[in-house]
Amino acid sequence: MTQELAPDVHDRSAGRPGEGTGGAGWWRSAVIYQVYVRSFADGNGDGIGDLPGARARLPYLKGLGVDAVWLTPFYASPQADGGYDVADYRAVDPMFGTLTDADDLVRDAHALGLRVIVDLVPNHCSDQHEWFKQALREGPGSPLRERFHFRPGKGAHGELPPNDWNSLFGGPAWTRVTDPDGAQEEWYLHLFAPEQPDFNWEHPAVRDEFRSILRFWLDLGIDGFRVDVAHGLVKAAGLPDIGRNEEMGLLNTQELPFFDQDGVHEIYRDWRRILDEYPGVGVPPAGGWGRIAVAEAWTPTLERSARYLRPDELHQAFNFEYVMAGWDAAGLRAVIDETLRAMAPVGAPATWVLSNHDVVRHPTRYGGGERGLRRARAAALLMLALPGSTYLYQGEELGLPEVTDLPDEVRQDPSFFRDNGQEGLRDGCRVPLPWSGDRPPYGFGPGDSWLPQPPEWKDLSVEVETGNPASTLELYRAALRLRRELPGLGDGSLSWLDSPEGVLSFARPGFVCTVNLLGHAVELPVPGRPVLASEPVAVEGEMVRVPADSCVWWAV
Ligand code: GLC
Ligand code: CA
DSSP states (O other), X not given: OOOOOOOOOOOOOOOSTTOOSTTSXXXXXXXXXXXXXXXXXXXXXXXXXXXXXHHHTHHHHHHHTOSXXXXXXXXXXXXXXXXXXXXXXXXXXXXXXXXXXXXXXXXXXXXXXXXXXXXXXXXXXOTTSHHHHHHHHHOTTOGGGGGBOEEOOBXXXXXXXXXXXXXXXXXXXXXXXXXXXXXXXEEEEOSSOTTSOBBOTTSXXXXXXXXXXXXXXXXXXXXXXXXXTTTOSSOOTTXXXXXXXXXXXXXXXXXXXXXXXXXXHHHHHHHHHHHHHSOOSXXXXXTOOOOEEEEOOOOSSHHHHHGGGSTTSOSEEOOHHHHHOOSOHHHHHHHHHHHHHHHGGGTOOOEEESOOTTSOOHHHHTTSHHHHHHHHHHHHXXXXXXXXXXXXXXXXGGTOOOOOOOOGGGOOOHHHHHTTTSOOOXXXXXXXXXXXXXXXXXXXXXXXXXXXXOXXXXXXXXXXXXXXXXXXXXXXXXXXXXXXXXXXXSSSOOEEOOOOTTEEEEEETTEEEEEEOSSSOEEEXXXXXXXXXXXOOEEETTEEEEOTTEEEEEEO
């Protein structure tokens, strides 16, 4: 059960968009909620989530207590990779609504005091993008092909790919073009699906085009960008072979000629100048901290990630080391220390995240079932107590597990198809949210949802969990409320306190967080007054019994 006692606190919530906390920028402490648009809420009954659906649910997000919303791609797209294959960067796909719907959503969000971050996909576009269609039409040697990476093949008849790079979705990162007469000609590079040709960022037209795309959305009033595959834009000169043939995963952290090349930083310095030209929406704080960009950059080390966050580059980067850490005290403490150490020299806030639309939901990663959920609840309290900013993935506030038994015929993730029927990696975390009612689609929309929802989800809907003090939703609500109220949380630092092995305990101003990662309860001295706990805790005099796999917040 969630244990909450009203703390004596003052409200230091940031207020309207554009007002920084402590003059340092709203994003340094922000809790940012990821809306995977096609699975959040369906406004028109076609079974697919959309912008009007999301707009109608903004009050829910306000009530949950988050600061900002990140919307996954809703641009015109054939949906070969859930919208990460963009055919027109300035148009909303009819499946998701219209540009007016986007505008209305942004304005409603701002009226509620929520900021809006949109996804930007600069590494590749869709094979249905006008530029790529033109490039194919014009044929080999055309300057229009230089905006992408076209190359003749190797071998006597060009029948072999130009180099040995593999796609992150499996198979070669090259596809050979068949011209209209059926003849085979050049190959083009795609780090992801064949429907996602990589842009050539050495080409000035590509740079100009993205400057203009940034301005288009900034002019519409969005508060920031989540930069997809931010580490991939620049490829090593000459596209050199890697020299070994191995499977690439999204979680890849080795050095590669197509990831984390030094040249990407020049692009982000350029973008930062554009972002800084725009005042924050609402009342601009000194220094123009209004609009931000967060990098999706899988790099070999946290130091390499910090390079994207130098003061003249981007504002935040996702902390994938934290996603990958297991339920283990020493391992988690090491990642936390390493993160804070890596971010300090560049002055960037740490970010924390447990789940997103590309990974197995964390209650399942932590063992699944009741134990997985207990750990997930404790992990949420731990994460929300750490210094910096936090990303939440839709549905984690309900304690949703991964759906592991989706039938093959409903799967849509291209990594599933490319891997020839291996475990589909990413559909199970993208199942539409249960909002209300006792049968699918559980209030997701008026019609059947694009992926089926499990029958057990009737007990995990927003409606069922609301008002139930033992629910995960009420735990998140209480935690987010306290996070706003307790001045020691959000941006800042922490100091570790002595604790037995398997237990983590740290202090922040006026606050202590204790996490027991062991499979049994531990007796500890009481550090203060309990204000929130992921499981019922028993305080007896000077001692507290902290249950297995649980977390307690204390006011001191
Ligand atoms: C990012 C996205 C992922 C997508 C890939 C290609 O990793 O998060 O969903 O498939 O980029 O755009
Ligand atoms: Ca819809």
